[in-house]
Amino acid sequence: MNTSPMEPGDTRELLISGLGRRGFLRAATAVTTAGTAATLLSSVPAQAAQPALPKEILQPGKGPIHGKHYVPSLPEQVRWGYVPSVGSRPVLRMRSGESVTVDTVSHEGLLEDQGRDPAAYFESHGVPADQVLGDAVAIARDYNRTPRNFDVDGPHVVTGPIHVEGARPGDVLKIEILSLLPRVPYGVVSSRHGKGALARQAGGSAPTGITLDEVMPPVATDGRSTGDPVHYGNVSVFTPVRRGGSGALNGVVPLGTSGEVNFPLKPHMGMMGVAFTSADALTAPALNSIPPTLGGGNIDINRLQQGSTLYLPVFSEGALFYTGDPHMAMGNGEVALTAMEGSLRTTFRLTVCRPGSGDAPSVAFHYPFAETQDAWVAVGLSDPDGGLNGQINDLNIAMRRAVVNALDFLEHDLGMDRADAYAYLSAAADFEVSQVVDRTVGVHGVIEKAHFPARHRA
Secondary structure, eight states: OOOSOOOSSTHHHHHHHHHOHHHHHHHHHHHHSHHHHSOOOSOOOOSOOOOOOOSSOOOTTOSOOOSSEEEOOOGGGEEESBOOOTTOOOSEEEOTTEEEEEEOOOSTTTSGGGTSOHHHHHHTTTOOGGGSOHHHHHHHHHGGGSOOOTTTSOOOEEEEEEEETTOOTTOEEEEEEEEEEESSSEEEEEEOTTOSTTOOOTTSOOOTTSOGGGOSSOGGGOOGGGSOGGGSOOEEEEEEEEEOTTSOEEEEEEETTTEEEEEEOOOEEEEEEEOOSOOSTTTHHHHBSSSOBTTEESOOOTTOOTTOEEEEEOOSTTOOEEEEEEEEEOOTBOTTBOOEEOOEEEEEEEEEEOTTSSSSOGGGGTSOEEEOSSEEEEEEESOTTOSTTOOOOOHHHHHHHHHHHHHHHHHHTTOOOHHHHHHHHHHHOEEEEEESSSSSOEEEEEEEGGGSOGGGOO
16 A cells, blocks of 8 residues: 555645635645744743643644644645655654644544544534544545555554754654643543454454453454444544543543543653654565554653653654654553544654764663653563564563663663662662553663662753
8 A cells, every 4th residue: 555645636625624724724834834833932841741721622723832843734744554664755854953843633533443534423422523623534534545454554643754954873863742732622542353452362262361251342242254344343432531620631431321430631642753664565564553663653651741751763864753643641551452542732852862972861872762850761662673573562572671771771871780770670660561552562661760869860
């Protein structure tokens, strides 16, 4: 299938129909003259804060835009189910150290098992037409003319790539998450047959450790033999956002027939990556948007909220940064298959770090590494080449790599003796399961900065 961005053309009319002519012109002006058209704020929050809902639905180009540059998720800016490759055409060129705001689009409500019509899907859950994002509508309609295989293609709407001037293979791209704004007051959590922590295996048997009766979604509802995703029997739970008594924003899921469960929103981007491999038949599995790689991608670490930083090794000229899979909340493991998926307006600062500069952790020059205000985060993946040599989803492998990367950081960056560092990790660090649902599974180790002298925390 063709995984390159759609060529400009009658997608313009699709956007006009989805956004209205004035909204389309506003978005088009913003992406071509971002520095002038964007509403630049005098300051951008630098650390994690309580998420807030904007006063309006954040249609493309509408409302606060924090970055110097702005990239909407129009059909010309996105791939659906695949990530950019080395040599992909960028949608934006920017200088190292500049900021960019990206209107990301959640795939939930757009997918084939939900009818491939976000306006109709969300209307069925009581969402007024003017609260459905116009870019989501445009993407779903535009890709109706492009074949998609629901059972093979990744689900994610991937925006980019962005070329960062001066980035070259061997560097690190420092990705600072400056702000995350929910674009809409709702999200979706989905569980699909054959996927998730409790999925039935391909041959029809239960996975080791559970019985067929414990498979989720229940085996009796599996309609995949129909060949029509609408009848697969997948489960999507519409999840509205409400303000709690303390003013905090919560996601809401049903409790029986009359109650509800409230949980706090923790917005973060599930996908942040750089081009990792070339686009040819041998590397095609690594271009699917589902498995994370050494270039990041669908890394699904819920600690990467506002004020955090992700460091990625660079494999291509310009780095070719991309993003997608916006999450309003996600538990460690992401067990059902998806997080609370919901579209976010995210502002990043993208900075190139050279080897030997001291501007990035040493581990990051060969493996993803992250940092929050309070902790360093060592990442481990079970299959970091994206499945090029067969798919491995062993959490033990991910765990070992996270421990080794944590040891390398403590030894080479903080100066600890390796044996002492190993003892410290066993006594004081938490190793959390990032996710178990992305083919390549992930573990991340959390090293609290407060445990170390102040000179090491700068």
